[in-house]
Amino acid sequence: MLTRSVFVCAPDIFHCRASGHAIYTRTGVGKEAMRYASLTTVGLCPACAASENDVDQAHGPHSPFCPSFEVLSVAASDMPPIKEVLLGSMGALALMTILSVIIGRIFQSVPAQFQTTLPIGEYAAVTLLLFFGLKSIKDAWDLPPSKVKADKKGGPELDEYAEAEELVKEKEWGDRSMLATIALGAAQSPWGVASGAILGHLVATSIAVLGGAILANHISEKLVNFAFPCGFSGFNLQPTIRVCSELGGASMAIKAWYMDESNDDPRLPHHRNPKEYVPVHTLAEIGVLHWKLNAKDYENDPELRKIREERGYNYMDLLDLCPEKVENYEQKLKNFYTEHIHADEEIRYCLEGSGYFDVRDKEDRWIRIWVKEGDLIILPAGIYHRFTLDASNYVKLMRLFKGEPIWTPYNRPQEDHPARKEYIRSLTEYMGGMPVEAH
């Protein structure tokens, strides 16, 4: 039987007004896209498509997120040329992809406050990608071998439609790819995502159109389901790498990253593009130690007591960093953000709110350490550092000290300061003295 593929989409199954046969259409945004998407025969099944372009009555509003590229065999004589099909569907897909990316951006950029303290868009991206990727694999896994259709020689068309209908109901991987696009658009560079997704669709569409007849017999449905997560990720390699790095970041005990070079507001995160997280062992290598404690019960916390006893931190005070409680608030913040060292360790335990401790690494790059409730960090004597509030604009810190507290900052440059020299020496030596319980 002569066949050519048509794109179909789950919500767009309706019935031939003449014969009552199920008809599958390619969705688009609005009539134009639909028409381009080769739907001259919509409204009538190919067999009854004597009259043309009776398109719209049967068709409700389109979902803009429905670029499914399921494939169905239809008698070729009733179909427009392949070039039109390809161009039309690509146009619709490109439009939907761009829309998705825009939606993703809006989703991300809503409240600046959330964006910096809680990267919702990025977590959502990771979650969605994981979810759809895994679901696709699971679907493939669950698909019984009997569903893999045996080659059928020109059976009645009605059967093929019915079978395709079943297939369509079962899977909506186009929708999945759109959701993933929205999510990636939220988390990543919009141009990269848009071009990656469009390229991905172009290749998938070409394969679908050209190999439509083969796919229509869904010999490789199982394969397609396995291939989807890989393929989509492949075409979005860069964003995927970023999402993986985001996953890494989300799972970190304490978040730290290399800073960009921009002079924007210090209270913004100042991530590099792409983000570069710094693992705790790298922090440990430059002598920065970290513990996660229960800040809610800091007065009775046995873990805190143990650290204080072991390290001799007999002095303690609380610093509530807000304009009402701190004298010379603005000036103090300015001083905190001026690069400096101390002759002693700087020990800070975050009880509420959050803020950024920036420290220089061995190559003199800034590492930004995001300290939140429950984070206790120790900066070694002699390390260049500074502190700023983040977008939440509030932090309550416990300050600890061995003996009488001395907070004197020595602003950079301090290459001849004994504490600096000692610190440099300790960096070049084996850092074996690190307490192992720090994490």
Ligand SMILES: CSCCC(=O)C(=O)O
């Ligand atoms: C607000 S505590 C951190 C600021 C700092 O580096 C310091 O106090 O020396």
Ligand SMILES: [Fe+2]
């Ligand atoms: Fe300091």
Ligand code: NI
């Ligand atoms: Ni612990």
